[in-house]
Amino acid sequence: MMQCLYQNLPMGYSDHLMPANVFEECAAASSHSLDFETIASCHDDTIKSWLLQVYHSDQTPGEHTFIPWVEVNGKRVVNYELGILDVIVCKAFIGDGDGDGNGVIDVCSDLLGEQEDGVASIF
Numbered sequence: 001m002m003q004c005l006y007q008n009l010p011m012g013y014s015d016h017l018m019p020a021n022v023f024e025e026c027a028a029a030s031s032h033s034l035d036f037e038t039i040a041s042c043h044d045d046t047i048k049s050w051l052l053q054v055y056h057s058d059q060t061p062g063e064h065t066f067i068p069w070v071e072v073n074g075k076r077v078v079n080y081e082l083g084i085l086d087v088i089v090c091k092a093f094i095g096d097g098d099g100d101g102n103g104v105i106d107v108c109s110d111l112l113g114e115q116e117d118g119v120a121s122i123f
Contacts (some may be wrong), residue, residue, distance in 0.1 A: 001030040
């Protein structure tokens with residue numbers, strides 16, 4: 001679903017509501033069988049929405065001062081690295097080469113083969 005939203009929503013901050021049909025279409029297209037009505041009912045319930053925000057804000061460590069805050073294997077991925085997040089995740093997944101396979105290693109190997117070695121310094 002995230003890839004669908006990324007491809008169909010404008011990037012950056014906006015004070016305007018995004019069209020609900022994009023979220024509905026992406027939920028329907030998701031391989032996880034997401035129920036848009038359940039997502040929408042949670043989103044539209046202002047009390048539930050607020051309580052979720054407060055709860056997760058309380059669970060957020062104090063050093064997390066901006067969004068997105070991304071960690072891979074306990075190491076922070078900084079903003080300039082987010083453009084190569086797929087490479088970072090693949091490097092972490094493959095590690096010393098004894099991952100469990102399922103085609104992911106092949107995908108990662110292809111991806112890493114296309115990237116410059118500068119990424120190796122991250123891990």
